[in-house]
Amino acid sequence: MVGGVTILTFVALLYVIEAVDVVLNHRLDQDGIRPLQTDGLWGILWAPLLHGGWPHLIANTVPALVLGFLMTLAGMSRFVIATAIIWVLGGLGTWLIGNIGAHCPYLGVTCTTNHIGASGLIFGWLAFLIVFGFFSRKVWEIVVGVVVLFVYGGVLLGVVPGTPGVSWQGHLCGAVAGVFAAYVVSGPERKARALRKTGGPAPFPA
Structure with missing residues (x-):
């Protein structure tokens, strides 16, 4: 219940921000991740909240709702920690490599791209759900990972270059x-397995 409300609230926030952005003539979109620029680092915080128009946001809505809700099933604390890691590290990685493959129409011009959208977060949630069960060794989490891989696995092709204007x-x-x-x-879970292998006591939650 809490997880569902959390994800619905997050997606609703994305729609509110996009509505404000439209009113401001899309000025907020300039606050995305601009690779290798110092002021572009701030985009790591804002980029997942910004979208390049309603079609962009609508395309991200269903995956965000479904995958975000499945993420919360691992526990709200784990959801928050995992989302923070994906948000920050995924954004930092984009800041470092985001200009790779950018098209420069004129020689001698430095390419600078601007990365926005929740898709990086969504891809992080997707990858998390696919592999988490294999780390935790919990049957139901493995089942969730297999189902997610079956339903959304084809989306992972988005990590390779190919579609112009898409932040692979x-x-x-x-x-x-x-x-x-x-x-x-x-x-x-990994520590508990290691202790069992060495014959040590299993960790007891306080």
């Missing part, structure tokens, strides 16, 4: 951050 760099960095987040938040 953001998708790739988000996915990598999602795998890392799954490893980090599965720490208690």
